[in-house]
Amino acid sequence: MAGRTIAEAATERETLTRDPLMWHGTIVTQDRLCSEMLATFRMSRAKSGLSTNGPTPVIPAALIFVSTGFIPLGVGISNLLMIGPPGAGKSLLASCLPGILPPLSPSEALEVSMVQSVAGTLEEGRISRTRPFRAPHHSASMAALTGGGLRVKPGEVSLAHLGVLFLDELPEFQRAVLDSLRQPLETGRVDVARANAHVSFPANVQLVAAMNPCRCGHLGDAALACSRAPRCAADYQSKVSGPMLDRIDLHVEVDPVSAADLALPPPAEGSAHVAARVSQARERQTARFDATKARTNADLEGDALERFATPDEAGRQLLMQAATAMRLSARSYTRMLRVARSIADLAGAEEVGRIHVAEALSYRRQAPRA
Secondary structure, eight states, rough: TTOOOOOHHHHHHHHHHHHHHHHHHTTTTTHHHHHHHHHHHHHHHHTTTTOSSSOOHHHHHHHHHTTOBBBSSSSSOOEEEOOOOOOSSHHHHHHHGGGGSOOOOHHHHHHHHHHHHHHHTGGOOHHHHHSOOOOOTOOOHHHHHHHHHHTTEEOOOTTTTTTTOOOOOOOOOOOHHHHHHHOOOOHEEEEEEEEEEEEEEOOOEEEEEEEESSSOOOTTTTTOOTTTTTHHHHHHHHTOOHHHHHHHHHHHEOOOOOHHHSSSSSSOOOHHHHHHHHHHHHHHHHHHHHTTTTTGGGGOOHHHHHHHHHHOOHHHHHHHHHHHHTTHHHHHHHHHHHHHHHHHHHHTSSOOHHHHHHHHTTTTTOOOOO
């Protein structure tokens, strides 16, 4: 993205959106995919009169929480992976996410409190309307993450129910521990089977993960990168399995923050403003799903998904061609429809259009290959 103007990024993005065959050659390139995603964020900020320098956390954060409706929402799963060098602010961004989440509804607060009560973490017996935010260390065991013990208790994924589970330094987690999250992320619950007990805990979480691009953390910086680049990046990123990455909807590349960035004035759009926009999109979903069992876009499946998230003809053609080019799995295809529906909600559009599908696809990233 360095050296490109907003006008150039906008022109290129319009070309990619207009010509899916041209996009075929760029969409399968991981670095280009992240670049197009950042171009979208920066164009959105430019239209709003915001700074386009440095990382752009506000727009992606809003999209994430809308795409799950959110649970935080109330059940839905739209997951985020942030990739960037050390000190870029990934962990800080994740810790700020609860500030734009809608409060728990009374029924949701009761669900969360029940899990906390079983785990023995309910503070002074009070029911809270704040959505959970859990950030286990990468040395956590499988039982700590999914639940277990002699007297079976909920793990971190259940303690984050209807909230955010933040996994920092994602590749540093044991691979078996990470893969144990695959079923909870798909079903919204975790089944703990032990010799003396078989227990099911709720686990409707939004996964937010962060990682460095390689072990040294400075891939792409000739002055700081190690001598093994780019091979070290492929080795490091391959520590996260393909099926796990397939469950992550949005991949965001976080730019390093320079001293000049720190001197910039604060953004015009604060957390309260973003939270209001997310709340409005959430209200649109609530009204749309009034006669269905779905509470958010992330809950859509079957006939409801086809009815509410099917794009227009131009969007459908783009999605089909991109699905072939990117070799999307059936799961990925469905998730892209949900994300596109959420982007349309954020834009206030009733119908999912080609531009919404194009943006949803630009957030998708293929599993790294060695």
